Amino acid sequence: NAGVTQTPKFQVLKTGQSMTLQCAQDMNHEYMSWYRQDPGMGLRLIHYSVGAGITDQGEVPNGYNVSRSTTEDFPLRLLSAAPSQTSVYFCASSYSGPGNRNSPLHFGNGTRLTVT
Amino acid sequence: AQSVTQLDSHVSVSEGTPVLLRCNYSSSYSPSLFWYVQHPNKGLQLLLKYTSAATLVKGINGFEAEFKKSETSFHLTKPSAHMSDAAEYFCVVSDMGNTGGFKTIFGAGTRLFVKA
16 A cells, blocks of 8 residues: 655756656545645645646646646646755645545655755 | 644643644635644654534544634644654645635644653
8 A cells, every 4th residue: 555655755956957746646536736845834735636637726836837637646847947946845645526625635755856 | 715824833842741732724614624743854644633523623642622713723732742742743724725626725834842
């Protein structure tokens, strides 16, 4: 039972490079989301999805793109990395469908990204 | 729009004394509320959740929280702190998003220090 799997665990990019952070879950969860965690700011929601083919912006979406072609996968794309995107990124999922807001989030172990 | 305010960025207690971590929220709907804990260099673990049933919610490791709608608060308490409780704690609200589902917003976190 893998739960939520994030890859890679660590990544160093140069300014302007692009990359994709991968997130996969095997729990058949409808809801998936991406957060970034910065010291003193908690976790801030980047993008989220309530099901395959549906995505929406969170609190800090600029500089990030997402898509949700399958229930299992929810990749996060950085098109042109900036030093301000240095952070720890967490993917999370829950069973929440559109009418179920009570399911807790299950988190991956995080990706530590450094942009130089 | 929903928001979560954790009133203390740091709380320091002595082992064996009570713990109080404060959280206020705003929501345009009837929200679900959660507390998560994050130990150093680890992912996030659910402590407890409020989902419009009993207003006093019991969680793992002796923690509990009381939902007070009139005060829009969801404070986390524990009668007697243990050294192992030292961690960062996040108050979380789940509320209506734009795509008909629910999105989850985190507070900035409260770091709990426990002195021997």
